[in-house]
Amino acid sequence: MAERYNPVGIEAKWQAKWDADRLYYAPDFDPRPKWYFLTMYAYPSGDLHIGHWYAMAPSDAGARFRRMQGYNVMFPVGFDAFGLPAENAAIQHGIHPYTWTMENIARMRGQLRSMGAMWDWSREVVTCDPGYYAWNQWFFLKMYERGLAYRALAPVDWCPKDNTSLAREQVVGDERVCERCGTPVIKKNLEQWFLKITAYAEELLDFSGVEWPERVRTLQQNWIGRSEGVEFGMDIEGHPGSSVRVFTTRPDTVYGMSFAVLAPEHPLVDVITAPDRRVQVDAYKFKAARASDIDRLSTETERDGVFTGANAINPMNGARVPVFVADYVLLTYGTGAIMGVPAHDVRDFDFARKYDLPIPVVVAPPGWDGTPLAAPFLGDGTMVNSGPFDELSSPEGWQRIADAMEQRGVGTRTVHYRLHDWLISRQRYWGTPIPIIYCPVCGTVPVPVDDLPVELPMDAEFTPTGESPLKQHAGFLHARCPRCGGEDATRETDTMDTFIDSSWYQYRYVSPQETAAPFDSTRGHYWLPVDQYTGGVEHAVLHLMYTRFWTKIMRDLGLVEFGEPMLRLFNQGVILGEDGEKMSKSRGNVVNPDEYVQTLGADTVRVYLMFIGPWDGGGPWNSRGIEGASRFLQRVWTLVTETAGTGNREQGTGKAPRDVRGPRLPDPREFEHWKHKTIKKVSEDFEGFHFNTAIAALMEYVNYLYRVKDESARSPAWADAMEALVLMLAPLTPHLAEEMWERLGGRYSVHEQRFPVFDEAAAAAETATLVLQVDGKVRDRVQVSAAINAEDAKTLALQNAKVKQFVDGHEIADVIVVPGRLVNVVTGQASKQASTQAE
């Protein structure tokens, strides 16, 4: 009786051996073509959950498949080790963030190993290591030198209870509260460091040369938000020298301006406000400053504003229009000031209605009768009431008015982006210190490169206020000025956004121990860029845009020769709880992978996760479903181990029947056909990460092999089939495959074998089911040679009894033949258009 499949024992055994043999260490400079396969690294939260498995197990299978195809695959692993949870733990439990983080990493390393993935642990990167973050500082200094890192006053989200500013991602929910304590955040103006990502806005819109999902590209393009328009100046009556600049994407509607609006925070507001309007304007500014983003976000909120008492002059027609202050105009976009064209803009229309402002039409809708508009007209039309531009189509008017503004020197064509510069300052301890010193004599002074890294002091004290301990740490804070040597300089106490760490970690894997540069350029030349990246879509506009920006910077610094960090991107879906809801502790639907690993084995968990559905689809966990995966692997185990040796070519030479013919196996070539068609299907599916259908094909193959086992298990062809089966399973179930490979007498390691190659002729079916239709309805199916020609198929169909029965005396109008697939006999009742279509 065959021995039962014991996953737990097998897995421990092979993991230990692979580790000892450094089987997955990727050699630098190898004659094989390289393939850099990367999965987004994890935050060391302390436990590896099923979501990590769902992200990592299929990507491991993908990497393993590439390796078996003959590539030198680098599949590294690391930890995104800076971040707020570690600091929270310090505040709440008195554990140092470093200790907390490193303990979690130690625990997660063990859990990751249980997955049996082919990670190259010799390349591990942990971002809170000074050897890593020193290079964050180095990059920062390089950018500072080039004017790409700068300091400015900016409003940030501030938690009044914790006395700290927050990253955008730490402000949660529609109520915009602090994720730590639930207090609603307020805006506060602070001196902050920025990286000039906007300098690369145009280039970031361009995705040529990379294979990224449409969805991510669109998301980034929308986020960057390019709009083309014209920026022009308007004089303010009675304020010579005070010209307000406005931005519009509709210069064609400039003659329709009936008012102008400044954002409440616009600096000109105080200059131009008439004395008798000052009280109202100040009250409005105060109200707008207090209004939280909730109110400003809502489209439902009625647009309001106040008149400043000033009037602006339309540079195109000299018309005098009132200037308002209103918070529907944002200081952060364009110029913070707009022309109000109510007839052709929804917001301006509402505003004009509310304040009884004129709504002159300047782009006539098709068939317009000259009556007032009931709603703003946003489309293209014919220019009217626009002086010399009348009668033009509005798109042409757009260009002509822009030309005119440029000729008269009042305006210029401009492109604006929604993208803002990247605010990287965090008032937190657990991050990379920004390498800047403030000297009372010299001002802002960068830390010299030779003094890097600026290390985080380990003896920091964490107080419940949440204020960064760096502010109180005398040893860190006080510094000598690198320029004048003055003793009373202070260090910048802000640390960097952790998205900086993840912007270039893929480069560090190339040579994680490198001390002279972020990475070794020779090795980088071999490995880079990343060939395949996988991870969740939630990073579509943050990490995935930042790392593209960083790569362009690195290119401009001469560190790399390319501008895109990852050639291919795949976004996996999200694994849900058994109830179909997002997993959460409070809902109690969290699946712990360890329990399954310890009973059914890692290979089973891997197969189940890959079989559940398309990888990018995610879906609910099903505890019954995983038993199906377990059953499948049992069946494979039994099939392979029971027959191992029976048809082995070494043992069975001469004696084993060469023919695989048997009562249930009418055609010996069918046996080979099954093997080749499965290899074809599985290879193609692996290539496109369609693991679910690859596994389905393997199940079908195994089912087939069981059916013919009795007749063919003693043939040499059977041994070939077992070998192919095990090799195809190797990327999916690395431990089981290794064990079965050994039992088949294969040479260690199965993971160093080539993936089986299919023969196109053998993979192609010899016979096909020809579907016979009458008027599009299936009436019969006949087995035919796959190579049947159209004429024969047609004859066959017309002679078929069922076809005859349904044709039943009606005249035959047409016969459509798709060779090897179907014949459709069209009778006179249907259309009379005769056409023989064969694609």
Add this chain to the structure above:
RNA sequence: GCGGGCGUAGCCGAACUGGUUUAGGCGCCAGCCUUAGGAGCUGGUGGGGGCAACCCCAUGGGGGUUCGAAUCCCUCCGCCCGCACCA
């Protein structure tokens, strides 16, 4: 509100460039084997009708294009995701 996606059995899902709808799995039913089995093996399983060979109807609803539609077009319904006063 704007933009994008999705809707196939009781459930997860297959279905190539329009050509056998429902592969594979879960679940369910039956049989075998077992002291027993929530183990394993074999077979069955979209709905409706019929003793039967068979017939009819089904890819969210309705309409269209086509010899032929899950697939293409229009429309409605439902669900999901992103953006949210961006001038």
